[in-house]
Amino acid sequence: MIEYVLLKIDGISKSFPGVKALDHVAFEVGKGEVHAVVGENGAGKSTLMNILSGVYAPDTGILCLDEKEIHFKDPRHAQENGIAMIHQELSLANHLSVMENIFLGRLKRNKLGLVDYKQMYKMCRNELECLGVNDIEPDMLIKDLSVSQMQMVEIAKALSLNARLIIMDEPTSSITKKETEMLFAAIRSLKQRGVSILYISHRMEEIFEIADNITVLRDGTYIKTLKSIDTTPKEIVSLMVGREFNRAFNREVRKVREDEKPVLEVKGLSYGKKVKDVSFKLYPGEILALTGLVGAGRSEVVQTLFGVTRKDKGQIIFNGKEIEARTPTETIGLGMGLVPEGRKTQGLFLKMKVRDNITITNLPQICSMQFIRKTEEIKKAEDYVARLRIKTPGIEQQVQYLSGGNQQKTIIARWLLNSPKVLFLDEPTHGVDVGAKSEIYEIINSLANEGVGIVLISSELPEVLTLADRILVMQNGRIAGELSRENANQEIIMEYATNQMNKGMEQ
Amino acid sequence: MTSNGLPKPAKDAAAKDAGVRNALLKMVKQKEFSVFVALVLLCTVVSLLSPYFLGVQNIFNVLRQFSVIGILAVGQALIIITSGIDLSVGSVLGLMGVVAALLAGLGLPPAAVFVLTILLGAMVASINGLLVTKARINPFIVTLGMMSIARGASLLITGGMPISIENDITFLGSGYIGVVPVPVIIMFIVAIAGHVFSTKTLAGRNIYAVGNNERAAKLSGIRVDKVKVMVFMIMGALCALSGMIVSGTLKTAEPSAGAGYEMDVIAAVVIGGTSLAGGEGSIVGVILGAAIMGVLRNSFVLLGVSAYWQIVAIGVVTIGAVALDSLKNKRD
Ligand SMILES: Nc1ncnc2c1ncn2[C@@H]1O[C@H](COP(=O)(O)OP(=O)(O)OP(=O)(O)O)[C@@H](O)[C@H]1O
Numbered sequence: 001m002i003e004y005v006l007l008k009i010d011g012i013s014k015s016f017p018g019v020k021a022l023d024h025v026a027f028e029v030g031k032g033e034v035h036a037v038v039g040e041n042g043a044g045k046s047t048l049m050n051i052l053s054g055v056y057a058p059d060t061g062i063l064c065l066d067e068k069e070i071h072f073k074d075p076r077h078a079q080e081n082g083i084a085m086i087h088q089e090l091s092l093a094n095h096l097s098v099m100e101n102i103f104l105g106r107l108k109r110n111k112l113g114l115v116d117y118k119q120m121y122k123m124c125r126n127e128l129e130c131l132g133v134n135d136i137e138p139d140m141l142i143k144d145l146s147v148s149q150m151q152m153v154e155i156a157k158a159l160s161l162n163a164r165l166i167i168m169d170e171p172t173s174s175i176t177k178k179e180t181e182m183l184f185a186a187i188r189s190l191k192q193r194g195v196s197i198l199y200i201s202h203r204m205e206e207i208f209e210i211a212d213n214i215t216v217l218r219d220g221t222y223i224k225t226l227k228s229i230d231t232t233p234k235e236i237v238s239l240m241v242g243r244e245f246n247r248a249f250n251r252e253v254r255k256v257r258e259d260e261k262p263v264l265e266v267k268g269l270s271y272g273k274k275v276k277d278v279s280f281k282l283y284p285g286e287i288l289a290l291t292g293l294v295g296a297g298r299s300e301v302v303q304t305l306f307g308v309t310r311k312d313k314g315q316i317i318f319n320g321k322e323i324e325a326r327t328p329t330e331t332i333g334l335g336m337g338l339v340p341e342g343r344k345t346q347g348l349f350l351k352m353k354v355r356d357n358i359t360i361t362n363l364p365q366i367c368s369m370q371f372i373r374k375t376e377e378i379k380k381a382e383d384y385v386a387r388l389r390i391k392t393p394g395i396e397q398q399v400q401y402l403s404g405g406n407q408q409k410t411i412i413a414r415w416l417l418n419s420p421k422v423l424f425l426d427e428p429t430h431g432v433d434v435g436a437k438s439e440i441y442e443i444i445n446s447l448a449n450e451g452v453g454i455v456l457i458s459s460e461l462p463e464v465l466t467l468a469d470r471i472l473v474m475q476n477g478r479i480a481g482e483l484s485r486e487n488a489n490q491e492i493i494m495e496y497a498t499n500q501m502n503k504g505m506e507q
Numbered sequence: 508m509t510s511n512g513l514p515k516p517a518k519d520a521a522a523k524d525a526g527v528r529n530a531l532l533k534m535v536k537q538k539e540f541s542v543f544v545a546l547v548l549l550c551t552v553v554s555l556l557s558p559y560f561l562g563v564q565n566i567f568n569v570l571r572q573f574s575v576i577g578i579l580a581v582g583q584a585l586i587i588i589t590s591g592i593d594l595s596v597g598s599v600l601g602l603m604g605v606v607a608a609l610l611a612g613l614g615l616p617p618a619a620v621f622v623l624t625i626l627l628g629a630m631v632a633s634i635n636g637l638l639v640t641k642a643r644i645n646p647f648i649v650t651l652g653m654m655s656i657a658r659g660a661s662l663l664i665t666g667g668m669p670i671s672i673e674n675d676i677t678f679l680g681s682g683y684i685g686v687v688p689v690p691v692i693i694m695f696i697v698a699i700a701g702h703v704f705s706t707k708t709l710a711g712r713n714i715y716a717v718g719n720n721e722r723a724a725k726l727s728g729i730r731v732d733k734v735k736v737m738v739f740m741i742m743g744a745l746c747a748l749s750g751m752i753v754s755g756t757l758k759t760a761e762p763s764a765g766a767g768y769e770m771d772v773i774a775a776v777v778i779g780g781t782s783l784a785g786g787e788g789s790i791v792g793v794i795l796g797a798a799i800m801g802v803l804r805n806s807f808v809l810l811g812v813s814a815y816w817q818i819v820a821i822g823v824v825t826i827g828a829v830a831l832d833s834l835k836n837k838r839d
């Protein structure tokens with residue numbers, strides 16, 4: 001079914017201590033095709049991609065590029081052979097500018113041998129514009145960008161390498177629909193030019209929109225490759241999990257009653273240029289979604305409410321009392337929680353154990369006279385590893401060795417354990433597989449039913465449309481509109497997010 | 508909810524087997540284990556070269572020699588785990604020795620001298636902590652400055668002359684309990700306390716969290732600044748303790764005591780497997796690292812290596828240990 005085999009993967013195995021990540025995986029990638037690789041969290045997708053791009057050497061098995069056997073020494077070697085990779089975890093240099101990152105290791109020189117910033121600036125501008133990005137300047141520093149902007153820079157970087165095979169490991173996990181469309185347009189034009197794409201994602205709609213072929217991995221083994229026109233999302237998911245999968249998640253919309261008191265009320269909140277005069281109320285047991293485009297200020301709103309950054313203006317009223325929200329220590333003490341975006345930068349303690357990562361905020365509650373009650377700690381950690389089905393050899397494993405989705409579940413476990421009254425979730429299902437996603441939805445739903453107020457930020461509109469009771473759409477730091485779930489659909493949300501139809505919610 | 512736990516008995520048994528093998532592998536792979544092996548190898552080589560090395564007297568000598576380095580290394584390790592560093596340990600040690608001598612000169616009872624010196628040490632070091640957290644100055648620079656200030660202060664106070672101490676506080680440096688020198692006992696107490704503190708308490712856990720990811724620590728509700736000031740203060744208290752030991756040994760406070768100790772201490776911490784990048788390391792490893800430094804110094808004496816070469820050799824060992832650390836970090 002493939003005309004010209006660009007890359008042949010043959011009998012690849014790879015083990016880590018305690019884990020067989022890949023077990024004799026074999027399939028082929030054709031020239032000019034978009035080939036999706038799917039599987040549950042920890043199925044071995046990233047490990048395989050890391051082998052294809054020269055990060056790891058396989059234990060056994062061979063790769064054939066253009067029908068010639070090849071062994072990559074390092075990522076650079078793979079790059080020289082036309083393989084570029086967008087990593088699941090952002091791998092940009094924080095203190096360098098966008099253009100320096102894009103041209104890292106191959107900076108443009110002028111006649112004098114000096115770095116030609118002018119040319120780089122122009123080229124970088126071009127790459128970004130091809131992706132339809134206009135809120136990132138080539139000379140901005142990476143550390144000043146939001147996670148989703150960083151992801152766009154990663155994508156631009158891989159596109160600029162002129163590769164023959166581009167590996168994209170969850171490229172869309174923190175960008176919104178609009179940017180995703182831009183990415184897809186770019187992918188289609190690459191395909192026209194004969195470039196092959198290996199595409200990893202947990203979002204079925206995306207896969208069926210862009211992929212020609214879909215390969216399923218389960219527990220490190222190759223299951224099947226299917227043409228996307230010959231299959232259905234349901235079939236793929238069943239192949240992934242190894243059984244019939246039909247768990248439809250459903251949440252009844254919760255209506256706000258007349259006489260209710262909000263658990264959190266925000267009046268005229270402002271912070272820098274990103275949050276302008278934001279007001280809303282959150283009721284106990286309600287799931288309120290904050291949506292909008294990348295850079296609309298959603299994350300900044302919750303970070304300000306949580307005390308990560310200090311508000312310039314406005315009032316925050318929590319449980320009827322005005323609070324200052326100076327530090328997370330204060331807000332956590334009051335009963336707030338935040339699952340932040342960017343698990344590596346803001347969430348994980350990579351060199352610490354899964355257990356440490358889960359219990360860290362809850363520790364003061366399981367201490368007597370400063371001493372951690374170890375058995376209780378272990379019990380809680382094990383309980384949550386089981387509840388969220390975190391795939392790990394044990395709670396004593398360092399969290400850096402977990403797969404991306406399982407790391408995300410670890411952070412969610414941390415906050416569930418702390419039983420907050422108000423929980424901010426910033427891209428909570430970032431990189432989580434379909435099955436685990438609906439488990440997390442169940443958990444969010446039951447938290448809400450127990451009376452926890454939840455603010456959900458998600459770039460995935462379907463997620464917003466299944467979970468949220470009310471939806472606030474942000475644009476340019478302001479709230480551009482409020483919708484109830486019944487009145488919302490993707491189109492209306494996008495209209496509010498992108499344009500001028502400010503029917504306004506400032507009552 | 509549907510139930511998801513498909514039974515996979517065969518796989519579980521295999522996993523268990525692998526689990527046992529892994530537990531063994533893990534122990535061998537632990538950093539402390541390789542440090543321990545290095546120490547044993549070093550001791551074997553030295554004892555083959557010099558018959559005196561394994562003598563009881565010499566062993567106590569070695570222990571006594573590295574006891575101060577060991578005590579200081581415990582504090583330094585805590586700081587390095589938070590991804591800080593303290594270069595002022597030697598100077599603060601010297602200053603606190605002088606302070607203890609002055610307090611003793613006032614005729615205070617030993618217990619009062621002890622408590623006051625420790626408190627003053629912690630206070631001096633808290634300045635380091637506050638400059639690092641509140642003024643946001645790089646710890647390297649702050650403590651480099653403090654290194655100079657503290658040394659200058661002890662020279663100013665004493666006019667450069669040693670002060671003799673006539674107070675039972677000198678027991679800390681020159682006393683014995685049975686045949687064991689008191690400094691050795693103190694080192695073991697500090698090491699055990701440090702180990703328990705770093706592995707079993709909330710504050711200890713927070714130290715690792717801050718070193719791993721400061722931002723995530725803040726978002727988890729940890730008061731990052733407080734943690735950083737705390738580790739500097741612990742270091743200061745240990746410097747004061749060491750100052751009393753050093754001046755107690757000779758019953759004299761030398762204003763230049765502790766000069767150059769920062770090198771040995773940092774080397775001990777790094778040899779012990781604590782990464783300068785922060786976030787990992789253990790007190791057990793650090794004490795083993797201090798032991799390696801102690802044995803090295805002792806073997807130079809036994810083998811008659813000139814004092815000047817000793818200084819060069821310590822420098823080489825330090826750079827070697829740091830190079831290993833950064834190589835390993837690159838590989839990860
Ligand atoms: N460096 C490592 N050391 C130990 N175990 C590892 C390492 N890297 C991956 N693993 C393990 O290998 C398995 C496969 O991981 P991988 O990252 O390939 O999963 P994935 O399919 O990409 O999952 P996700 O969808 O969550 O990103 C997991 O069980 C993971 O814990």
Ligand SMILES: [Mg+2]
Nearest residue numbers: 046088403404
């Ligand atoms: Mg992955």
